[in-house]
Amino acid sequence: MPVKLSAPAASALLPVKGVQLGFAQAHIRKPNRKDVLVITVPENSSVSGVFTLNRFCAAPVTVCKAHLKQQQGIRALLVNTGCANAGTGQQGLDDALATCIGVAQALNISPEQVLPFSTGVILESLPMDRLLAGIAPAVANLKEDNWLNAAEAIMTTDIVAKGTSRQLTIDGQSVTITGISKGSGMIHPNMATMLGYIATDAAISQAALDRIIQHAVNKSFNCITVDGDTSTNDSLILMATGQAGNAVIEEDSAEFVRLQEALTAVAVELAQAIVRDGEGATKFMTIQVEAGQSEEECRKVAYAIAHSPLIKTAFFASDPNLGRILAAIGYAGIEDLNVNTMQLYLGDVLVAEKGGRAASYLEAQGAAVMQESDILVRVVLNRGAANATVWTCDFSYDYVKINADYRS
Known part of the structure; x- marks a missing residue:
C-alpha cells in the first residue's frame, strides 16, 4: 500500500475557472477502467510544458513539443493510458497526430x-480504433469538477489517484490552483514514468509561466526517484486560463513570487505522492545533503544514496546496515571529498563522523x-553552503512482482 497516502476526495480538488475535463473507458489495454482523458482550456490561455530528456522519447512528446512551438494557442490535451506509443517509429508519430x-x-x-500524451507499455502501437472512439464520450462529459475522475483516468500501476489544490488571493481576486499526476515506477529525474497536469485561473504572461514551470519542476519532479529509470513519456504541463480577474502577472513582481511559491508547493506535493505510491513502496525516504560546495555535488550524493538497490532493500528490511550509505557517498563522484569532516545522520541519530562510526551510535538507535x-537521511558534507533534497522509497518484494507482471 502507498506510504501515508490516500486518494483525495473529489470535493478537495477545486474547479479551476475555464478548465474542463472529460474521461472515457475506451478499453485501451484493460476493460472497465478509465483510460482516456480530454482537458480543455479557453482561448488566450497560457500553456507551458517540460518533457523527458530521454533520447528515445515517445511520439506524443515529439508532437507536444512541436505544437507548443507553433504558438497557435493550445486549447486541448488528450491523454491515454495502457500504451505509451514509444518505440513506434513513424507509425507512432502518425498515430499521435x-x-x-x-x-x-x-x-x-x-x-x-x-497536445497528446500516452503512458503505458513501450514498443507497442496505439489501438487507434478504440482510442479514437473514446474521444467523443470524453468530450461529452467535459466538466469543471471532473478532477478526481481525471486523476483516475491517467493511472497505470498507481494504486491511488494523486491530486491537490491551493487557493490564494492576488489583486483582491481568489486564485485557484489544482493539479493531478500519475507515476509509480520508472521514476527518475529529467523527468521522473510520470504525467503531471497543473492548472490555475490566474492571469499570467507566457514568459512568466515558462519561468515558473522550470522553477517548479526543478524543486519537485526533478527531485524524486523510485528506481533510477528515466521514462520515454514524462511530461508536465502548466496551464493558466486568466479567468480569475487579476491583473496579468509579469516576471519579478511580488505577485509572481507568490504564485510561483504556490504552484511549486502543488508540484512538490504531487511529486512526493508519486514516491509514496512507488511500486511496492513501504518506506518514504528524504535524502537531505547539506553544506556542499554546490547544489550539483549535493545532488550527486543524494542520488547515489537514493539509487542504491542495496540501500533501498536495507530500508525495506529495516536493517541498519548503514555502511552501505557511506559507500554510496564515497562513490558519488566528489573526488576531493574529505570523509573525515562529514557527518551522517539517520533521523536525529548521528551515525558516522571523523571517517567512521560515531562513538555515540548504537545499532538499536538506527533500527x-x-x-x-x-525516514530522514542527512549528510552534512561541511564543504560549503549549498544543499539539495531528494525523495525516494524502498525496494520491496512487490516491486519485482509488479514489474514482472506489468504486461500481463
Whole structure:
C-alpha cells in the first residue's frame, strides 16, 4: 500500500475557472477502467510544458513539443493510458497526430492546438480504433469538477489517484490552483514514468509561466526517484486560463513570487505522492545533503544514496546496515571529498563522523528509526553552503512482482 497516502476526495480538488475535463473507458489495454482523458482550456490561455530528456522519447512528446512551438494557442490535451506509443517509429508519430485531429474535429479547433500524451507499455502501437472512439464520450462529459475522475483516468500501476489544490488571493481576486499526476515506477529525474497536469485561473504572461514551470519542476519532479529509470513519456504541463480577474502577472513582481511559491508547493506535493505510491513502496525516504560546495555535488550524493538497490532493500528490511550509505557517498563522484569532516545522520541519530562510526551510535538507535515509514537521511558534507533534497522509497518484494507482471 502507498506510504501515508490516500486518494483525495473529489470535493478537495477545486474547479479551476475555464478548465474542463472529460474521461472515457475506451478499453485501451484493460476493460472497465478509465483510460482516456480530454482537458480543455479557453482561448488566450497560457500553456507551458517540460518533457523527458530521454533520447528515445515517445511520439506524443515529439508532437507536444512541436505544437507548443507553433504558438497557435493550445486549447486541448488528450491523454491515454495502457500504451505509451514509444518505440513506434513513424507509425507512432502518425498515430499521435491522428489523435490530435480526432480531438480537433470533436472540439472544432485546429489539430495544432491539441497536445497528446500516452503512458503505458513501450514498443507497442496505439489501438487507434478504440482510442479514437473514446474521444467523443470524453468530450461529452467535459466538466469543471471532473478532477478526481481525471486523476483516475491517467493511472497505470498507481494504486491511488494523486491530486491537490491551493487557493490564494492576488489583486483582491481568489486564485485557484489544482493539479493531478500519475507515476509509480520508472521514476527518475529529467523527468521522473510520470504525467503531471497543473492548472490555475490566474492571469499570467507566457514568459512568466515558462519561468515558473522550470522553477517548479526543478524543486519537485526533478527531485524524486523510485528506481533510477528515466521514462520515454514524462511530461508536465502548466496551464493558466486568466479567468480569475487579476491583473496579468509579469516576471519579478511580488505577485509572481507568490504564485510561483504556490504552484511549486502543488508540484512538490504531487511529486512526493508519486514516491509514496512507488511500486511496492513501504518506506518514504528524504535524502537531505547539506553544506556542499554546490547544489550539483549535493545532488550527486543524494542520488547515489537514493539509487542504491542495496540501500533501498536495507530500508525495506529495516536493517541498519548503514555502511552501505557511506559507500554510496564515497562513490558519488566528489573526488576531493574529505570523509573525515562529514557527518551522517539517520533521523536525529548521528551515525558516522571523523571517517567512521560515531562513538555515540548504537545499532538499536538506527533500527528504531528504520522501523518508521517516513525516514530522514542527512549528510552534512561541511564543504560549503549549498544543499539539495531528494525523495525516494524502498525496494520491496512487490516491486519485482509488479514489474514482472506489468504486461500481463
